[in-house]
Amino acid sequence: MLRIEIARIQRLGAIFFAILLVFACLSPVSRSIYGLQPRQHVLVGESLDLSLNLPPSISKSLIIQADQPNVLKVVRPGTAPVVQSTGEFNVSIKLFGVIPLRHVTVTAVPEIKVVPGGQSIGVMLNSSGVMVVGEAPVFDQSGRESSPARRAGLAPGDLITKINGRSVSSEAQMRESIEELGRNQKPVVLTVKRNNKTFKTELKPIFCQETGRHRIGIMIRDGAAGVGTLTFYEPKSECYGALGHMITDSQTMHPIELSDGKIVLAEIQGIRPGRRGQPGEKLGSFANDLMLSGNIKSNGTYGIFGALDEPLKNPLFGRPIPVGLLHQTKVGPAKMLTVLDGQRVESFDLVIEKVRPESVHDGKGLVIRIVDQRLLEKSGGIIQGMSGSPIIQNGYLIGAVTHVFVNNPARGYGVPVEWMLRECGLLSVPNKTGNVGQSTINLLNPCRIVA
Template sequence: MSNYKNKCIFSLFFIVILFTAFNSYSFYEIFNYPEEIKIFEDEKHTLDIKFPFKFDTQKIDNSVLQLLQNNKHSDTNTLYINPLKIGQTNIQVNLLGFLPIRKLQVDVVPKIKVIPGGQSVGVRLNTKGVLVVGLEEINGIDGKKHNPSREAGLTIGDSIIEINSLKIKDADHVTSIINQNKNTEITLKVKRREKIFNVKIKPVKSIDEGEYRIGLWVRDKTAGVGTLTFYHPDTMRFGALGHAITDIDTGLLLTVDHGQIVKSKVASIKQGKRGHPGEIKGIFYETSKPMGNLEKNTHFGIFGKAYEPITNDIYKKPIEISYQNQIHEGKATILTTIDNNKIEEYEVYIEKVNRQRTPNTKSMIIKVTDKRLLKKSGGIVQGMSGSPIIQDGKLIGAVTHVFVNDPSKGYGLFIEWMIKKAEIDIYNNSQLADKY
C-alpha cells in the first residue's frame, strides 16, 4: 500500500511539474525560439533557459562547438558556446533533464558584411501580365448589359498572363488583342494566387466606345518611394522597403516582370500624428541612369542587382549583420533621408524583440527617441520603410510599419530574413568579406 501511495504521490508531482512547465513563460520562450541559431565563426555566444528545462550537450559535434554549462543558479541553465569552425550541429533541450522537448540546430556561419542603405529610392515595377482591379458591365450594341469576364468566373485580384497563347505585355496589349479578335472567343491564361487555369471569353462590342471589351479594369505597373536597406558589395545585390509592394486597390502582392530602382529626392513631408500616418513624397530623378534592376517583390522587401556600386557617406565601409539571437532591447539607430537628399542617422530604442521561428515583418518594436526626427516627421512615416536599423555597430534590421496610434513607434524586420530573400550565398562569398 505504501509503494502504491508513493507512486501516486510521484505521479501527481510529475503531473504538476509538467503542467507548470507547459504553462510557464519558459515553455513559451523555448517553443518560440528559432529552430536554427546562427553564430558567427569567431564570436562566442550564450544560451539561457530556466527550470524545469535543461540542455543536453552529449551528442553535439565537438569539432564545431566547444560548450560549457553553468548550473550555479538553481533556476537558470546557461550554456556558453565557443564556435570552432564553420559547420552545423544540434543541441537538445530536455524537460527535467531526461524528457526531450526541442532540438535546436546551431549553424556556425561566416560573417556577412554589407553597406547599410538609408537612401530614398524610387521604385518602378511592371507586373507579370496584368492585374484585374475591377469588373464592369458593358452596354452592348444589342441594347443589353454584359460582363463576359464575370460570367467566365474571373475575380478581382486575378492576373491575366496570356491571351490566345500570347504573353501579355501591358494593358494596351490586352485591348489590342481583344479588338483584333473582335467577337471571336478568346482563351485567357489566368493566375489566381498559386493556381493557373484557362478560361474562354467572347468579347462584346460596346455601344459607348465602339470597341470590343470583356468587362475588365486592369493594371500593369506601379511606382512609389521607399528606402534602401542594404547593398552587398561582393554580389552587388540590394534589398529595400522591408515589406511588399502591393496593389493599391486589391492589396495583393504584385509579381515582378521587370522593374528598376532610381534615385529619389524628398519633395515634402507630411508629419505623422495620432491616427494619421505621415508620408514622405519624393521625386524621381536621373531616371535615365537607374541604380539597379528589380528582380523580386516579396513580403519582406524588394530585391535586385545594382548596376554600379552603391555608397553611403556615413558608413563608407561594409559592416557586419547580426542574427536575431544577437539583437537585444536597448539603444539603436536608423539611417534615413528626410531632407537635403542626405542620409542622416537618428537614435531609436528597441522596446521588444520577438524571437521568430519563421519569417515575419513584425520582428521587433522600435521607438524613435531622436528629437530631430520627431520634430521633422513626428516619428516613422510612409516612405521610411526599409530604413536600416543599426545596433552595436551592426545592421540588425529594417523599419517596416508605423503604429497608427503612435507614430513615434513602429515595427522592424530582422535583417536575416531580408538577406535570405536576397539569395546571398554567405558561404561562397565569405572569403571576400575580410578585404574591407
C-alpha cells in the same frame, strides 16, 4: 489492515513525488533549461546562447559536446563554447557528462558585412502579365450595363498572361488586342493565373458607348512604381535588399509577379506628416542620377532584391558593418537611417519594444517606436516611403522598418535583416515564408486602366 496501510503509503508517496516533480519543472533552473531554443543560428566566432540559470558549482559540471569534431571551443569551464566553423551540427548538454539536459541544433554562418542603405529609391516593377484590379461594367449602344468578365468568372487579383495564345505584358497591348478581336467579332480567350493555378476562359467583347471601343468590363494594371528605402548592399555579391516586404497591388493586395524591374535614386521634395488614422508619406520624384541604380531580380516576402550597377557608398559609414542575427537583437535603443529632404541620409533614434521570432510568417519580427523628437515633429513618425529604412543597434545592422501602426504613427513593425538575407541567398539557412500586411512603400501610379 497492513495491506491497506501499504497501499495508502504508496498513494501518498506517489502524490508527494508528483508535487516534487511539478515544483522541479516550475523552478527557474528547469525553466531555463527547457526554455533554450532547440534551433540556434549563430555567427562563427560567437558563443552559443546558453543562458542557464544554474549555480556556478553546477555550471562547471556541465559537459557540452557537438556531434562533429573541432566545431566548438571552450574558453573556460562554466561558460558557453565559441563556434569555430560553419555548418549545421547537434549539441548535447549533459550534467556530469551523464545526465542529458538538452539537445540543440546549431546552424553556424560566417560573419556578413554590408553597407547600410537609407537612400530613398524609386521602384519600377513590371509584372509578368496584366492584373485584374477591379470591375468596370460596359454600357452597350442601348445603354444597358453588361460585364462579360464577370460572366466569364474573372475576379480581382487574377493575372492575365495570354490573349488567344499570345503573351500579354502591358495595358496597351491588352486594350489593342480586345479592340481588334471585338471589331472582327471574334471571341477573346484569356489564359489566367489564380492562386498558382492556370485556367482559360472565353468571352465576347462588347462595344462600349462611353469609351468608343470594345471592352470586357475590367480594370487592369501592368506594374507598379513607388518610393521606398534601400536597406543594404553586400559588396562581394553586389546584391542589395530594399523595402523589407513584398510589393503587392494596392487594390487587391495580391503580390505582383515580377517580369522585370529596376530601382533608381529618388529625391524627397516634401513630407506629408502622419496622424492618427491617416498615414503620412514622402513626396518624391525619380532622380536622373546614376550614382544609384540597379535591377530587380526578386519581389520576395521580405523585400525586393537585385544587383546595383555601381558600388554603394554611405556618407555616414566609411566601411561595411556586420549584420546582427535575430538572437543578437535586443529590446532597447537603436538608430534608423532614412531621407527626409533631398537625397541626404540621416540617423534618427528609435526604441525596439519587442522582438518576435515567431512572426516569420508575416515579417513583423520587431515592434519599434520612434523617439527622435525632430523626426516626430517633421513626419509624425513612420510614414509611407520609409519602408526598408535600416535599423542599426550596437554597430550591427539588425533590421528594416516595414509597417506603421495606423492609429499611432510613432510605432510600427520592422523585419529582422536575417530574414532578408536568407531570402536573397546570402544566408543559407531554412526559412518559412508567407505574406505581409499593410506596408510603407509609397505607390506613385495607383491609376487603373479599363479594358
